Amino acid sequence: MTTHALLLLPGDGIGVETIAEVERVIAFFNARSNTARFEIDRDLVGGAAYDAHGVAITDAAMAKAERAGAVIFGSVGGPKWAGVPYQHRPEAGLLRLRKDLGLFANLRPAICYPALADASSLKRELVEGLDLMIVRELTGGVYFGEPKEIVTLENGEKRAVDTQIYSTHEIERIAKVAFDLARKRGGKVHSAEKHNVMRTGVLWKEVVTAVHAAYAPDVQLEHILADNCAMQLIRNPKQFDVIVTDNLFGDVLSDEAAMMTGSLGMLPSASLGSVDPETGRRKALYEPVHGSAPDIAGKGLANPIATIASFGMALRYSFDMGAEADLVDQAIARVLDKGLRTSDIMQDGMTKVGTSGMGQAIETELKALAA
Incomplete structure (x- = not known):
């Protein structure tokens, strides 16, 4: 045994x-x-x-x-x-x-669950049959980046700093987890970031694109800005199968998705x-x-x-x-x-x-x- x-x-x-x-x-x-x-x-x-x-x-x-x-x-x-x-x-x-x-x-x-479709804050037709997976990078990003501090400036004001950091290997390994899951599910991954205003978003999109080409060309990949992803989760959540994203956006998006259930x-x-x-x-x-x-x-x-x-x-x-x-x-x-x-x-x-x-x-x- x-x-x-x-x-x-x-x-x-x-x-x-x-x-x-x-x-x-x-x-x-x-x-x-x-x-x-x-x-x-x-x-x-x-x-x-x-x-x-x-x-x-x-x-x-x-x-x-x-x-x-x-x-x-x-x-x-x-x-x-x-x-x-x-x-x-x-x-x-x-x-x-x-x-x-x-x-x-x-x-x-x-x-x-079908029995709880009416308990959702969204209409039944939007959530009945919903089955999506959010894959959140958990050990990097703004929650762990340094420096992380609150300091007092010379003029008496306080300044708080949280640092968003990602490296290539961190993005590669979380992308592979998402693609592996998608292969066993609906075969589609949305990668959510903010490449329009964040340098970490630029790197995230670049690395996920490269991993997709080399590791999972059989899986459909779509890039989506994280704020648009939040909106689309309310507008049409069943369009998603697997969403892969960073630590901060994953924290927010997964709690949003939670309320649909x-x-x-x-x-x-x-x-x-x-x-x-x-x-x-x-x-x-x-x-x-x-x-x-x-x-x-x-x-x-x-x-x-x-x-x-x-x-x-x-x-x-x-x-x-x-x-x-x-x-x-x-x-x-x-x-x-x-x-x-x-x-x-x-x-x-x-x-x-x-x-x-x-x-x-x-x-x-x-x-x-x-x-």
Whole structure:
């Protein structure tokens, strides 16, 4: 029997509650499979780690993440930690995981389940059947560029500086991830940047064009300005298959796409590193797109679907368990088809359930599908 090592980092707020529902799904697969099982380890991250250790993630927890086949992450942050030193803020734990594990490729699918088409802020005809993937470069760009500072000038004013930096190899590797995904999907990539006003955009367009010609001429490539991409996502989102973009624009565009699905509580994500030449596997972290939602934390109201679907992405991308990933997707769809809703996606005539109620319902459908 193959054993897969999972590190669970619930973090803060509703992350603790939604990770608990993932453990329910993991237990289902461990009880069902005769060929593979998941070995779970746990640790602290974010505000919880700061409270216990004075840092957003410890070296010991990072060592566990290095050894794990995949990391399942909940959420971090909240007003409780608003006054901690900047370098120890809860979000620093996630940034360290991304940087130290080399997780340069962030995959954010935006899928509108038919049962939730009316929950979207857009008209049903625009979003029904939506299935797009945003591929965001995650370890470069303005979030990591130096200098990054706030300085006081001689006249007493303050000046803030964030530096946008990209090199050829960073753009090449994220472009290849996008083209590889497109080959398994609709065969089309939109590359979003701002070459009209940013030098990094000029280089981005140049490198993506070269990678396309040499690596993926079988895939359709279209260049699009990032601001136009934002507009087109609202105007006609189903024209897109795969969108590849930088760290900053990817952050914005993926959250925009999220609202088309009905709620941030519906969206999973994967952050992948380079392929290990010895094992053929990538370091990987999987997390819901939503945050820690401190206003509802501890009340049993959180939607666990995004976190459960993130585990489904781990099955697909880290453990080559595509059939099991399909089971998770089907179970989620069946629960929604039966009218069960958490408060964030509640609609007239549907049945409202809490966090554990939704997790139990998905587990029930998994058992029915596997019977």
